[in-house]
Amino acid sequence: MLVAVWEGGTVTVRELHERVGVPLGLGYTTTARVLDRLHAKKLVARTKEGKALRYRAAVPRHEIERARLTRTLASVLAEGTRPALATLVEVMEEIRPGVLNELMATIDAIRRSRRES
Numbered sequence: 001m002l003v004a005v006w007e008g009g010t011v012t013v014r015e016l017h018e019r020v021g022v023p024l025g026l027g028y029t030t031t032a033r034v035l036d037r038l039h040a041k042k043l044v045a046r047t048k049e050g051k052a053l054r055y056r057a058a059v060p061r062h063e064i065e066r067a068r069l070t071r072t073l074a075s076v077l078a079e080g081t082r083p084a085l086a087t088l089v090e091v092m093e094e095i096r097p098g099v100l101n102e103l104m105a106t107i108d109a110i111r112r113s114r115r116e117s
Contacts, residue, residue, distance in 0.1 A: 010056040
């Protein structure tokens with residue numbers, strides 16, 4: 001549901017429920033509960049608008065995506081770097097051919113910037 005909040009900018013429970021809850025077969029109260037939990041975790045902020053609450057993302061999408069990727073990679077790499085990296089590279093190339101060239105260019109750019117600083 002957080003993705004829908006990012007995409008919507010600001011949403012009420014009703015708007016979010018129509019966009020996400022109904023297609024997923026969720027009850028209105030489930031949608032409201034999820035927003036309450038996201039608010040408790042400080043992932044969304046809310047303001048009163050008449051009788052309704054309007055929610056907006058409190059954390060940028062890239063921060064959440066980076067945290068998820070960091071957790072996933074930490075888990076994968078914990079078992080041993082070489083086999084995990086080989087698998088990661090193979091899967092990346094399967095998903096998007098040519099991505100290895102982009103990855104190598106990114107690695108080179110990072111190394112150059114570290115040498116220069």
